[in-house]
Amino acid sequence: MIWILKLIEDLERVPSVYFKKIVNTQDLWEVRAAAGSNIFRLIGFFDGPDLVILAHAFQKKTQKTPKQAIEIAEERKKK
16 A cells, blocks of 8 residues: 555556546545455545545445445545
8 A cells, every 4th residue: 555655646647546536426536455355445535736635444345435435535525
């Protein structure tokens, strides 16, 4: 995960396999990382052009991002 976060920080265009906007959300983005068969996600949002605030993390077990994880991140974004 640290390598992916550094990649996001350093690259002007990050491959969508690592960093992608979550559709049907209020501008939430997902950082993706895999370690063996485990898949981890961090949900965050931009605060200005250069700062990403990571609001929620979870281990992904299904194909679709859980609605509860999105709701947690959206609530934290409002605060």
